[in-house]
Amino acid sequence: xxxxxxxxxxxxxxxxxxxxxxxxxxxxxxxxxxxxxxxxxxxxxxxxxxxxxxxxxxxxxxxxxxxxxxxxxxxxxxxxxxxxxxxxxxxxxxxxxxxxxxxxxxxxxxxxxxxxxxxxxxxxxxxxxxxxxxxxxxxxxxxxxxxxxxxxxxxxxxxxxxxxxxxxxxxxxxxxxxxxxxxxxxxxxxxxxxxxxxxxxxxxxxxxxxxxxxxxxxxxxxxxxxxxxxxxxxxxxxxxxxxxxxxxxxxxxxxxxxxxxxxxxxxxxxxxxxxxxxxxxxxxxxxxxxxxxxx
Amino acid sequence: xxxxxxxxxxxxxxxxxxxxxxxxxxxxxxxxxxxxxxxxxxxxxxxxxxxxxxxxxxxxxxxxxxxxxxxxxxxxxxxxxxxxxxxxxxxxxxxxxxxxxxxxxxxxxxxxxxxxxxxxxxxxxxxxxxxxxxxxxxxxxxxxxxxxxxxxxxxxxxxxxxxxxxxxxxxxxxxxxxxxxxxxxxxxxxxxxxxxxxxxxxxxxxxxxxxxxxxxxxxxxxxxxxxxxxxxxxxxxxxxxxxxxxxxxxxxxxxxxxxxxxxxxxxxxxxxxxxxxxxxx
Numbered sequence: 112x113x114x115x116x117x118x119x120x121x122x123x124x125x126x127x128x129x130x131x132x133x134x135x136x137x138x139x140x141x142x143x144x145x146x147x148x149x150x151x152x153x154x155x156x157x158x159x160x161x162x163x164x165x166x167x168x169x170x171x172x173x174x175x176x177x178x179x180x181x182x183x184x185x186x187x188x189x190x191x192x193x194x195x196x197x198x199x200x201x202x203x204x205x206x207x208x209x210x211x212x213x214x215x216x217x218x219x220x221x222x223x224x225x226x227x228x229x230x231x232x233x234x235x236x237x238x239x240x241x242x243x244x245x246x247x248x249x250x251x252x253x254x255x256x257x258x259x260x261x262x263x264x265x266x267x268x269x270x271x272x273x274x275x276x277x278x279x280x281x282x283x284x285x286x287x288x289x290x291x292x293x294x295x296x297x298x299x300x301x302x303x304x305x306x307x308x309x310x311x312x313x314x315x316x317x318x319x320x321x322x323x324x325x326x327x328x329x330x331x332x333x334x335x336x337x338x339x340x341x342x343x344x345x346x347x348x349x350x351x352x353x354x355x356x357x358x359x360x361x362x363x364x365x366x367x368x369x370x371x372x373x374x375x376x377x378x379x380x381x382x383x384x385x386x387x388x389x390x391x392x393x394x395x396x397x398x399x400x401x402x403x404x405x406x
Numbered sequence: 407x408x409x410x411x412x413x414x415x416x417x418x419x420x421x422x423x424x425x426x427x428x429x430x431x432x433x434x435x436x437x438x439x440x441x442x443x444x445x446x447x448x449x450x451x452x453x454x455x456x457x458x459x460x461x462x463x464x465x466x467x468x469x470x471x472x473x474x475x476x477x478x479x480x481x482x483x484x485x486x487x488x489x490x491x492x493x494x495x496x497x498x499x500x501x502x503x504x505x506x507x508x509x510x511x512x513x514x515x516x517x518x519x520x521x522x523x524x525x526x527x528x529x530x531x532x533x534x535x536x537x538x539x540x541x542x543x544x545x546x547x548x549x550x551x552x553x554x555x556x557x558x559x560x561x562x563x564x565x566x567x568x569x570x571x572x573x574x575x576x577x578x579x580x581x582x583x584x585x586x587x588x589x590x591x592x593x594x595x596x597x598x599x600x601x602x603x604x605x606x607x608x609x610x611x612x613x614x615x616x617x618x619x620x621x622x623x624x625x626x627x628x629x630x631x632x633x634x635x636x637x638x639x640x641x642x643x644x645x646x647x648x649x650x651x652x653x654x655x656x657x658x659x660x661x662x663x664x665x666x667x668x669x670x671x672x673x674x675x676x677x678x679x680x681x682x683x684x685x686x687x
Contacts, residue, residue: 124506129506129507135562136525140560142536143535143540147536226666227619229662233645237444245440324682337529362531381534
């Protein structure tokens with residue numbers, strides 16, 4: 112068959128190159144999405160027979176208060192995580208100078224992103240720890256009474272989000288630093304001659320040039336916010352009384368709980384999270400596709 | 407809100423900036439510094455309530471104690487056993503998929519490309535139950551191999567996006583010229599394109615190494631116990647055992663963070679090149 116292959120190799124080659132990676136991806140990523148959707152219609156403990164219950168799991172979700180708490184926290188994460196973008200931009204502008212040692216400063220500011228979220232979570236637990244944690248002590252010194260952030264239902268989610276923002280700001284910062292490298296200095300000079308300064312300069316001259324960086328920053332921040340799991344698991348395990356759960360964590364808890372596995376119910380929660388994420392993913396892909404066509 | 411180059415400003419502002427830099431850095435890294443100092447504090451300091459003062463002695467013994475009293479060495483070994491095959495596997499597969507999607511025009515090209523991109527963004531939880539099941543059925547549950555196989559497949563999504571865009575930016579004339587010479591497609595891949603992909607391969611390797619080393623979710627879903635768990639999951643269980651032994655928790659955290667941190671400092675240029683792909687046109 113070598114001649115057959117030789118004659119058609121331009122047509123066959125892409126499929127041969129694609130096959131290993133694509134099949135692997137199909138097997139481990141694409142197919143499981145649909146399996147989870149199907150599974151969400153079953154009641155299954157992970158061991159015995161699965162029973163088909165139609166939309167039973169979803170009906171149960173509607174009346175499940177823990178589900179709403181998780182959903183509400185997910186919205187909080189999503190909204191507050193967006194703070195990473197202005198903060199990251201601020202630090203990037205602050206560091207966008209050429210002085211002695213600035214490269215070392217830039218990498219050290221980026222440090223939090225390189226560390227595992229597990230370690231970040233432990234660091235912030237220590238920072239918040241009642242009686243001796245740095246933040247607790249500071250609050251105590253100012254107000255006379257310390258606050259155990261991770262044990263207080265009112266503050267716990269904010270405390271975890273703050274921990275998550277730390278590496279996320281570092282990530283956004285590095286995106287903007289790279290973007291700022293490519294801002295045309297002559298345009299800034301020209302804008303200065305025209306009298307642009309302050310916020311106007313930032314808004315009308317700098318930010319438009321940083322658009323590609325902003326797009327990537329929004330994508331990674333949205334995905335990061337909705338993926339939040341590690342910090343919740345490390346810092347509070349969802350507590351106190353489940354008040355810091357997010358959907359990703361609640362799903363894990365239901366599916367692999369100590370009190371018995373509820374795979375179908377977990378799958379239903381995952382499908383809801385997937386649907387929320389799909390809204391954003393579709394938007395991103397649509398934008399990428401448009402850019403691709405213009406290319 | 408866009409400062410001029412600092413060299414153009416007054417002497418005073420320049421000095422102010424030079425002073426502000428280290429202060430800002432210390433504030434920014436406060437949680438990290440706190441943990442680093444705690445990891446070197448003798449436990450007697452903690453017992454005596456000396457949390458913030460200078461440590462009464464530098465206790466490197468905390469690190470020795472972590473290795474002595476916990477399976478952290480085994481956790482770290484497991485992390486390497488998961489991370490290294492994943493880097494090799496995902497980069498190798500995506501060199502090929504990226505090449506196929508960047509060089510050839512065929513029906514379904516864009517669709518397949520966006521499927522890789524979209525798959526890379528989905529929440530892990532939608533994959534959790536089926537992937538756990540698959541791994542169980544293959545007899546790979548609670549093995550580093552089972553964990554690595556999944557990571558390879560999942561990371562192929564991101565890597566394909568990266569490689570495809572990188573190859574697209576290469577001069578296409580090189581490939582055309584080789585075809586005119588009658589070079590086969592496989593040889594074009596191997597001898598023309600692959601050598602040019604070195605910077606992309608380096609960037610992706612560092613990036614994937616860090617991502618996988620730091621993975622926690624899949625480690626908890628697909629492995630249990632010290633014989634197979636990577637260091638992130640291990641740290642979680644150690645944290646449960648070492649209640650209030652913050653000097654040990656801190657030392658353990660620093661140990662777990664070391665490999666990606668070293669990787670980052672040694673390969674900084676590649677790391678940032680990988681991360682910021684697409685942040686500039």
